[in-house]
Amino acid sequence: MKQYLKIDEWSIIEESFDPQTQEISESVFSIGNGYMGGRANFEEQYSGNSLQGSYMAGVYYPDKTRVGWWKNGYPEYFAKVLNSTNWIGINIDIDGTALDLAKCTVTEFQRVLNMKEGTLSRSFTATLADGKEVKVESVRLVSMVRQEIGAIRYSIQPLNFAGTITITPYLDGDVKNKDSNYDEKFWNEVEKKGLPDGGYLTLKTKKLDFHVTSAMAFDIFKGDELLSIEAESVEQDKYVASVITLPVQSGDQIVLYKYVANVTSRNHGLGQLIDAATTALQSAKEAGFATLLTEQSDAWRDKWKESDIVIEGDVSAQQAIRFNIFQLNQTYNGEDDRLNIGPKGFTGEKYGGSTYWDTEAYCVPFYLSTADSTIARNLLIYRYKHLEKAKENARKLGFTKGALYPMVTMNGEECHNEWEITFEEIHRNGAIAYAVYNYVNYTGDKAYLGQYGLEVLVEISRFWEERVHLVPHKDKYVMLGVTGPNEYENNVNNNWYTNRMASWTLEYTLEALAYLQENEASRYAELADKLELLESETEKWAEIIAKMYYPADEERGIFLQQDGFLDKDLMLVKDIPQENLPLNQKWSWDRILRSCFIKQADVLQGLYFLGDRYDLETKKRNFDFYEPLTVHESSLSPCIHAILACELGYMEKAYEMYLRTSRLDLDNYNNDTEDGCHSTSMAGTWMSIVHGFGGFRVQDGRVVLKPSNPGHWKSYAFKIMFRGSRLKVNVTDTEVTVTNETEVPASITIYDQEYTVNGLSSITAQGSSITV
Secondary structure, eight states: OOOOSBOOSSEEEEOSOOGGGHHHHHHHTOEEOSSEEEOOOOSSOOOSSOOOOEEEEEEEEEEOOOOSOOOTTOOSOEEEEEEOOBOOOEEEEETTEEOOTTSSEEEEEEEEEETTTTEEEEEEEEEOTTSOEEEEEEEEEEOSSSTTEEEEEEEEEESSOOEEEEEEEEEEOOOOOTTOGGGOOOEEEEEEEEETTEEEEEEEESSTTOEEEEEEEEEEEETTEEOOOOOEEEEETTEEEEEEEEEEOTTOOEEEEEEEEEEETTTSOGGGHHHHHHHHHHHHHHHOHHHHHHHHHHHHHHHHHHHOOEEESOHHHHHHHHHHHHHHHHHOOSSOTTOOOOTTTTSOOGGGGOBOTHIIIIIHHHHHHHSOHHHHHHHHHHHHHTHHHHHHHHHHTTOSSSOOOOSSBSSSSOOOOOHHHHTTOTTHHHHHHHHHHHHHHHHOOTHHIIIIIHHHHHHHHHHHHHHOEEETTTTEEEOOSBOOSOTTSOSBSOOHHHHHHHHHHHHHHHHHHHHHHHHOHHHHHHHHHHHTOOHHHHHHHHHHHHHBOOOEETTTTEEOSSTTGGGSOOOOGGGSOGGGOSHHHHSOHHHHHHSOOBSSOSHHHHHHHTGGGSOHHHHHHHHHHHGGGBOOOSTTHHHHHHHHHHHHTOHHHHHHHHHHHHTTTTTTTTSOGGGOOOHHHHHHHHHIIIIIITOOEEETTEEEEOOOOOTTOSEEEEEEEETTEEEEEEEESSEEEEEEOSSSOEEEEETTEEEEEOTTOEEEEEOOOOOO
């Protein structure tokens, strides 16, 4: 772990240039708008280590897998979001020498991610090998208002010479993914045209026929004077550029404004792409960079109004939570129900950018509380639209009925290429069922069950019914050969979490059926007919619920992660030599699988999801046993431990886990931020404050709060959007104040005392400590 970024409430700031941290910074300083985004690569040429990345949401490629064997049911491909046209490029030549920070002496370097206003800026002074010095300043944005527009203000100033500067803004589609098989490239050129003031480039994927058109235009100034210059147009394979050569004197400031529109065939017809790109581009250029900046600032002001968390007295914690919220808001906006949330967002290409169970388990709660309920609803509808594919996935594995949602997907098909995940990490079905419950419980939108939710629940329940089997001599249903959330264990029998979530899904499905039968009888009849639902099925589900086997250790009073877990050598994480960490980068997989060490919350994940089913003593015994065995080498782990630690009153542990999840990428805890930020775990960071320190739950249609305040903070405040009201919750050591920022009254419970917060009013409750 290396902390090299300046601590600041509203910005991420890098104050010197270090090639060793360049790829980490490219991840951390990434920007996007839910439609497109990219890493913080330099505009000018850079020959040092770099992962160039520009991404268009929903544009992907079914890459062939790298495995050297094949098994029945195995995915045919690994889907990946493609590195797309490099639209930010602006090459600089000074008297024939390329400006390249890997070959210059760089001073006064600063890179700033302004999270309040949504911009990336950079400034530096570079001394070339021949002694010439230039000062460069750039500001970049990806518009939150005009989703297809990106813009850059790039200025260069000679400091100690007169000469010639050549500026070359370009579009480069000759790109590849770092993780491509055999360095394969995925794009073919369709059309291009270089123009005196810009140009356009259209590419298509070699498979699936996604088309992307990028169009650029520019203005160039010397000081305040708009220059009228005939640029030289350049066309090469998958590349267009405009070359501008200017004589300059020492002290001259040359400013290039580059505007780019990126449009895809997902949103436009193939014959409309160029017109769509040029229309959007012309509108942005006519508006001008200053207007785009104002629009961006205003849009982010509205985002922060809904989702900001304020921490007083701990700037490191404050910066971290805002960074996580910022990345979430620029990764997904919910406007397109064909899209979902990739584990790296627009910050990198690892994991292919596909959808995991992370969305349902971690991201849905964030969007439920910080945006209109239609946003979270669209995340669920995404899965509903993939139901037929999920049923096909189950058939591929030999099941005669039911649906198995994929571990990794773009279009509903499984595309993960590790057998222990593809075949065995079936607990993802439980997370998807839980998301249906979570949405309905939070919003009160029970109509969703009849419209979409019940079909998903029934097909998942059918899968669980076939996946378990009865052991006659035990008279218990068991589930063999699975991988739980702890991926440092594969092919285990009776993973407690998987068994428990399977049983819970059956329970909730029966509840949903009963609700519809009583309250929407005609819709129930339609669905029962469509699903060919049999009474014998629901009777079997009830039997499985009653007879499900849950491994446990009665002496310790804990649930066992799986059968035989106590046969392991129960060494504690604190006793692992520091040079052996992280295990996944230092130990063989064989050694990891035989160890007792836990990658992420497993049993504890279940105690979080089903927290209302278990008392504090049960949670305490399991937490005290499992947390010391957990290495937290999954980004999804610290947040769940922070939430449970808050509930148990373990405030130092909660704060430790909060810092680990919130600063995971800023401080590169797991030594992997260069691959991209952990976007989905950022929602877990939000949960660690709101669900953890805030003690926020929804019970019986009411907001329930049991806040606790870590000693490191003077106060903290967060917002909850709940059934038409927006509540601001402010917590100090002595009191909790809830302010209703809307006119819709809200029923809430604070420390077991019931209140009504009327529109545009506040209530205050006295603080309380938690004891176990």
